[in-house]
Amino acid sequence: MFRLKRSEPVPVDLPSLPVPPPSTHTVTNVPIEERHTERAHVTPTREPYEAERREAELVHRYRRALDLDGQVVSRLRVVPAGESAPIYSDLWNETTGELVEAKGTVTRDALRMAVGQLLDYGRFVDSKRYAVLVPTRPRDDLLAFLAAAGVTAIYSDGARCTRAEP
Template identity: 60%
Template sequence: MLSGLSPGDRLPRREIHARFGGRRQGGISPSREAPVVMFFTDPRTGHQHGYYDGWDEQGLLNYVGEGQQGDQRFTQGNKSILLHREEGRTLEGFLANSPDVTYLGEFELVDTYLRDAHETGNEDALRQVIVFRLRPRNKVPVELPSTPITPTAAPVVNTVPVEEQHTERSFVTPNREPYELERLEASLVRRYRNHLQSQGHAVGRLRIIPPGEGSPLYSDLWDETRRELVEAKGSVTREQLRHAVGQLLDYGRFVDASVCSVLVPSRPRRDLLDYLRHAGVGVIYPDGDRWVRE
């Protein structure tokens, strides 16, 4: 606990650094003047950077490390949190309310995990970030949000409705507008879903949380009746079909699917059909009012 402060105290950040040292900017501030590492969280704006600071289901504060471009590494401020006990430093938290901060109290590191986020200022560039799980050593005096997902030791698989907002990228980059190919995929998925439902099939989408992961995976379609896993693509280029096969392999680890298929807007050319057959993946595409399966 910081000397002279009580959890809930609110004061200018510059005063914190004048009293305890540390960097005056950035989210993590190890001090040379005092045996402390200070961290600053602002959950209100973190989603702009793909960050989800907040409480998990185990009552631990999940705090995303520093570094706005490229994969985050255990260097500088991140390293100071990782080694705070070994270096004899306490870990002190603050809620940022620029220019003021609210003292949250003392924490201790429990463990870490890794998840995807987008780079600051570039929602198209994904990278890997570090998430610290921190246990408070006092009652935290302010309300903080909950994290969307708490990593678990075993995979979690649920069936969810077929809706456009259920995508992996919408979780990582919630403010990004869908690309044209993504809109084409969504339209294709809705058409094929309507077809399957007209045939009496139970259709949804799989939401998969792999072990230890902090972000979900979403299949495009799950035909429960046929037990078919379907991934849609808005074009039939080699790149798109390779991507689809990789996604099906990823999702297929967690579900007992009888068939895996790619849903595309037209028939792929011969070599790509050979590629899909070699990969053990079927293909579905529209031909007028009917759907062709190969």
């Protein structure tokens, strides 16, 4: 058995707990997330599988296209009032005021999630347009859903990006 004894007093000057979350929201532009790997090995239930970072690849390809067009892009770091954890957008086109959320699939669930995320981030910035960046053209019913929500679909059409405006 060990018994620890303090050798001398340790001065500690820490803030009182709990640290209160901010009373107003903050928004800052931050660089787009760097992609250092395309795949990650995940072991959620002891059965490993490979998860591709499709969204990051989509964002980086689209970013390169916007850079070539001379547009300024970043992401938004938003800390909502009353919360301490930030939320991040996938892409913020500073030139056009377009807020973009990327999804690695074109399922109904993914697109519904994207619309909700865009509406959440959009409350904190003067966004002129919303767009969802996806790997392929969504089916007609999902394009109609995005159009009803006022959201543009951006998808790969060979070597270029195609926009399905609402």
